[in-house]
Amino acid sequence: MPQEQLLKETPIFKPMIYQELLKKTEEYVNQFYSEHPAATLLYHNQKHTAEVLDNTKRIADHFQLADRLFFIVSAAASFHDTGHLIKSDEAHELKSVELAQTFLKSIGVNEEDIEEIKKCILATAMPQMPETLTEKILCDADLYNLGTSTFKEKNKLMRKELEAISSNKIDGITWRASSISLLENHHYHTQYCQLLLDKTKAENLSDLKNKQQEKLAKVKPTEGLAVGDEEKLLSNSNAPAVAKPPKIKKKDRPVKGVETMFRLSSSNNIRISVMADNKAHIMISVNSIIISVVLGLIIKNLDEHKNLIIPTMILLGVNVCAIIYSVLATRPKVAGGVFTKEQVEDKSVNLLFFGSFYKMNFKEYDEGIKAMMSDKDFLYGTLTKDIFWQGKVLGRKYKLLRTSYTIFLYGIIAAVIAYAVATIFF
Secondary structure, eight states, rough: HHHHHHHHOOOOSOOHHHHHHHHHHHHHHHHHHHHHHOOOOHHHHSSHHHHHHHHHHHHHHHHHHHHHHHHHHHHHHHHHTGGGGGGOSSSSHHHHHHHHHHHHTTTOOOHHHHHHHHHHHHHHHSOOOOSSSSHHHHHHTGGOOOOOOTTHHHHHHHHHHHHHHEEEEEEEHHHHHHHHHHHHOOSSHHHHHHHHHHHHHHHHHHHHHHHHHHHHHHTTTTTTTOOOOOGGGGOOOTTTTOOOOOOOSOOOOOHHHHHHHHHHHHHHHHHHHHHHHHHHHHHHHHHHHHHIIIIIOOOOOTOOOOOHHHHHHHHHHHHHHHHHHHHHHHOOOOOOOOOOOOHHHTHHHOOSGGGGTSSSSSHHHHOOOOOOHOHHHHHHHHHHHHHHHHHHHHHHHHHHHHHHHHHHHHHHHHHHHHHHHHHHOO
8 A cells, every 4th residue: 555545544533542452552561561470581571562662653643644554553563472472383473463353343443454463563573564555554663773872782682582491502703693693685665764773774784793703713623623513513413593693703893983084074174175166266266457557558668668579478378377277176066956766776976066956856856865875875975976076076177177276387487587587678
């Protein structure tokens, strides 16, 4: 169903009724957790459910969901992990769906709403494959902590929970490998979470990889392992299936270091460009003054001093040429000011340069810039492209300035010599 249709959908119940239903649902789930304590659930507990519900409401508010959809996604968030409290061979999502369906029917929620709530809960099963906006919101709310500073703490609780459930110790290398695999394969489904959380998630992944490499470097083949027998590092028959630790040859480039590099390069280019403009301004000012003096004092007296005609023409020619090249160095060059969706899709447009969008309306530019910010390769590629073209522009500026200064340097010498010769010999 299109997102626009979801946002404008007319609720079956009145808004106040949906608010009452949500209040009853939250109260029931809180009571259910209180009546079903589980000492092994160090992560999937009532606190986690409350956090997911808060995250869900925050994201739903961003999208300004209608009351019906707000109720659906919030009710699904309340019930999504209740299945952990019931011992069953089924996946906990299926048990959560059963519990939700039984309760929601008892308070008069219609079948259509219940079906959508069930789909939202089932969408949180790994790997997540949500389809509707409400499903995407719940999936992102459930794994919200992957892109926050609390990830490390939550990850430790998750490990302790699995150890408590399986009654087996999970070694650090195995667990970090599993966490790295999760972060690498996960992506947020809503643009809101992509913009808000992707950067910190990348930092969490980088920290995990760096620590994993440090730990793997300390593992010696003589410690009960044959060379190349990495599988023994992961042998844990009762532990949950996890990915094999990746072979990390080099440390990932720090995200902050990359951003610092881009920031310094861009600011340096801007400073150098300002210096070039100042040099051009000096050259234009000096030559303009000389031209004014020559026109005011010498040209009107050429009838009396015909021997100075050639030196004067040389001096004026030098001044005019120097000014021309200085003006060309500072003369702005503006592009078409329009980009297409195809250019955004193939990542060929530089959205950081005003010449690419100054004729566009805000909505079109906003869509393009959000698409760029949600794609790390597109974003860093644009920053790289922007610095590259700044360098090209600076190269052209300084080439023209050098020509201007060279003309002035040798031209003024030639003019002085010409004046001297004309005065002495003629």
